[in-house]
Amino acid sequence: xxxxxxxxxxxxxxxxxxxxxxxxxxxxxxxxxxxxxxxxxxxxxxxxxxxxxxxxxxxxxxxxxxxxxxxxxxxxxxxxxxxxxxxxxxxxxxxxxxxxxxxxxxxxxxxxxxxxxxxxxxxxxxxxxxxxxxxxxxxxxxxxxxxxxxxxxxxxxxxxxxxxxxxxxxxxxxxxxxxxxxxxxxxxxxxxxxxxxxxxxxxxxxxxxxxxxxxxxxxxxxxxxxxxxxxxxxxxxxxxxxxxxxxxxxxxxxxxxxxxxxxxxxxxxxxxxxxxxxxxxxxxxxxxxxxxxxxxxxxxxxxxxxxxxxxxxxxxxxxxxxxxxxxxxxxxxxxxxxxxxxxxxxxxxxxxxxxxxxxxxxxxxxxxxxxxxxxxxxxxxxxxxxxxxxxxxxx
Numbered sequence: 001x002x003x004x005x006x007x008x009x010x011x012x013x014x015x016x017x018x019x020x021x022x023x024x025x026x027x028x029x030x031x032x033x034x035x036x037x038x039x040x041x042x043x044x045x046x047x048x049x050x051x052x053x054x055x056x057x058x059x060x061x062x063x064x065x066x067x068x069x070x071x072x073x074x075x076x077x078x079x080x081x082x083x084x085x086x087x088x089x090x091x092x093x094x095x096x097x098x099x100x101x102x103x104x105x106x107x108x109x110x111x112x113x114x115x116x117x118x119x120x121x122x123x124x125x126x127x128x129x130x131x132x133x134x135x136x137x138x139x140x141x142x143x144x145x146x147x148x149x150x151x152x153x154x155x156x157x158x159x160x161x162x163x164x165x166x167x168x169x170x171x172x173x174x175x176x177x178x179x180x181x182x183x184x185x186x187x188x189x190x191x192x193x194x195x196x197x198x199x200x201x202x203x204x205x206x207x208x209x210x211x212x213x214x215x216x217x218x219x220x221x222x223x224x225x226x227x228x229x230x231x232x233x234x235x236x237x238x239x240x241x242x243x244x245x246x247x248x249x250x251x252x253x254x255x256x257x258x259x260x261x262x263x264x265x266x267x268x269x270x271x272x273x274x275x276x277x278x279x280x281x282x283x284x285x286x287x288x289x290x291x292x293x294x295x296x297x298x299x300x301x302x303x304x305x306x307x308x309x310x311x312x313x314x315x316x317x318x319x320x321x322x323x324x325x326x327x328x329x330x331x332x333x334x335x336x337x338x339x340x341x342x343x344x345x346x347x348x349x350x351x352x353x354x355x356x357x358x359x360x361x362x363x364x365x366x367x368x369x370x371x372x373x374x375x376x377x378x379x380x381x382x383x384x385x386x387x388x389x390x391x392x393x394x395x
Contacts, residue, residue: 180334
């Protein structure tokens with residue numbers, strides 16, 4: 001396999017409802033990535049786009065073809081990926097494989113979504129399609145309920161009093177808000193920097209015991225990355241960021257995962273693939289942008305990724321070990337919780353952040369010092385799709 005580098009990244013602001021269409025949003029992110037790469041649209045050999053709910057939010061299918069034409073990538077192969085929240089990460093992983101194989105030398109990949117524009121009711125109902133439609137949704141299970149149940153199970157499995165666990169989860173939200181408040185691309189930029197444990201616990205209950213501040217928002221936004229072969233990358237940039245390892249795994253309905261819950265077994269499989277390909281261990285990772293759709297999801301993820309022992313990640317957040325300057329910096333972008341969660345774009349947004357961190361190009365307040373290796377973790381559904389990618393500096 002050939003070495004593959006990220007040579008350019010682009011991202012819109014993640015936010016509430018936007019007036020731009022998904023094609024327009026993706027074009028904004030894609031053109032930023034293309035320009036940063038010192039390329040032109042005609043140089044792109046293929047386009048891979050993550051998009052989940054375009055047919056519901058806009059009545060628009062086949063968004064990838066219209067996006068390709070809109071940015072001037074005429075007649076190139078254009079594929080759409082749907083893996084719920086992991087859609088863009090699937091697109092980028094597949095782009096990596098195509099370039100690594102030597103078939104293409106330059107590919108544009110990313111994602112776009114207008115989930116906030118849909119409104120809470122429609123977005124919640126359509127999100128629920130990515131759990132089991134036969135047994136879970138008819139029982140009233142939406143994703144807040146899934147992670148509320150995982151919270152109870154986590155507390156019981158590791159013998160942590162529920163109130164204590166809720167306080168630890170509040171520390172996750174506080175940290176995410178802190179970083180998002182100084183990230184200009186984040187949905188909650190300039191907001192919630194004064195969040196406290198009391199405010200998190202006192203906000204209204206979404207699904208017991210999760211409160212509003214335990215949950216990420218619905219978001220509109222897009223993100224894009226340019227992948228190139230090592231030979232091409234060296235001609236385009238002095239700071240190539242190489243993809244060292246990738247992993248992807250799948251799983252069935254939540255009930256069929258009971259042997260492992262609250263752990264997400266697909267994450268353990270996927271991340272191990274990425275670690276082995278990259279030739280690194282969890283302790284080698286400087287920062288990780290992980291899938292914190294709910295505060296409990298951060299605790300579960302960091303343990304499955306090998307950063308902390310099972311049942312101890314809440315203590316790690318309390319001690320600052322999951323923050324910049326700690327054992328590992330988790331979600332210095334603000335994560336889904338504060339940066340936002342435009343479903344089909346989220347994974348690409350994670351890659352955008354890791355690349356910017358490794359280049360040293362983010363705001364000083366949230367820059368991870370001397371970051372050399374970064375990781376992304378994207379979960380689709382309630383464990384149905386997991387994608388992990390590891391990146392390292394190329395200079």
